[in-house]
Amino acid sequence: MNDTNKETIKKKNIDFFSKNFRYKDSIEKIDTYKILYNEITEIIKNTDRLLDIGHGGTFDYDTTAVNTIVGLDLDKMIETQSIPKNVHLEIGSALDVPNKLINFDKVLFVMLIHHLVGKNVDENLENLSKCIYQCKKTLSKNGELIIVESCVPKWFYSIEKLLFKPTSYFINKFMKHPPAFQFTKEIIFENLIKNGFKEVKIRKIKQGKFILQYGIKFPTILTPVETVIFSAKI
Numbered sequence: 001m002n003d004t005n006k007e008t009i010k011k012k013n014i015d016f017f018s019k020n021f022r023y024k025d026s027i028e029k030i031d032t033y034k035i036l037y038n039e040i041t042e043i044i045k046n047t048d049r050l051l052d053i054g055h056g057g058t059f060d061y062d063t064t065a066v067n068t069i070v071g072l073d074l075d076k077m078i079e080t081q082s083i084p085k086n087v088h089l090e091i092g093s094a095l096d097v098p099n100k101l102i103n104f105d106k107v108l109f110v111m112l113i114h115h116l117v118g119k120n121v122d123e124n125l126e127n128l129s130k131c132i133y134q135c136k137k138t139l140s141k142n143g144e145l146i147i148v149e150s151c152v153p154k155w156f157y158s159i160e161k162l163l164f165k166p167t168s169y170f171i172n173k174f175m176k177h178p179p180a181f182q183f184t185k186e187i188i189f190e191n192l193i194k195n196g197f198k199e200v201k202i203r204k205i206k207q208g209k210f211i212l213q214y215g216i217k218f219p220t221i222l223t224p225v226e227t228v229i230f231s232a233k234i
């Protein structure tokens with residue numbers, strides 16, 4: 001992907017998610033994300049140092065359950081005066097994580113991976129591998145990566161692959177929301193193994209009646225997506 005395309009995707013992500021109170025409000029009110037809030041809080045509670053990559057200013061979990069949180073995103077995404085005292089923000093990419101971010105007990109990606117799009121499906125797969133590889137250097141010796149992601153079944157993935165180029169062109173041109181690409185849970189699982197993670201576990205989360213697709217509230221029953229939590233040890 002050339003630098004102009006990378007900048008376009010980055011700008012679309014920042015323009016859509018930064019200080020997006022409607023998005024934040026949807027995350028707080030829609031049932032699927034309320035379920036996720038409780039699930040994620042349970043997983044991260046009592047963690048000393050947490051790195052939340054692609055936090056979007058949303059932090060869909062109880063931030064008081066963790067000692068220190070560092071949030072990494074393409075921009076600050078939220079007014080610094082409105083964040084909890086134990087949260088510190090850093091600017092950077094999941095694809096090139098700043099080298100100073102080390103010694104985390106847990107690294108969290110919540111609904112990040114489907115945003116790491118390139119100009120074609122091969123680049124999307126490369127970016128998936130890159131962000132998993134990059135987060136390894138941030139984890140402490142017994143650290144754990146937690147991925148909360150919207151995945152699609154294999155039949156849908158085959159269609160999505162075929163349509164990725166025209167749909168991402170259309171979305172880039174006409175929609176405020178940045179283009180996205182969802183993987184199957186099997187692809188993410190295999191990528192974690194390929195990158196040397198151990199004890200990789202997958203759990204499908206019960207979804208509520210509604211879910212966000214391209215930032216729009218959708219009846220869950222009308223979408224093929226499944227919400228999955230992966231955990232993997234270094």
Ligand SMILES: C[S@@+](CC[C@H](N)C(=O)[O-])C[C@H]1O[C@@H](n2cnc3c(N)ncnc32)[C@H](O)[C@@H]1O
Pocket residue numbers: 013014017027053054055056057058059060072073074075077092093094095109110111112115116
């Ligand atoms: C769907 S939002 C998720 C926000 C939050 N984690 C949540 O669950 O509500 C995706 C976030 O990923 C961020 N993002 C996209 N590409 C990124 C990259 N290369 N590096 C870091 N963050 C990125 C976007 O800026 C956005 O804040």
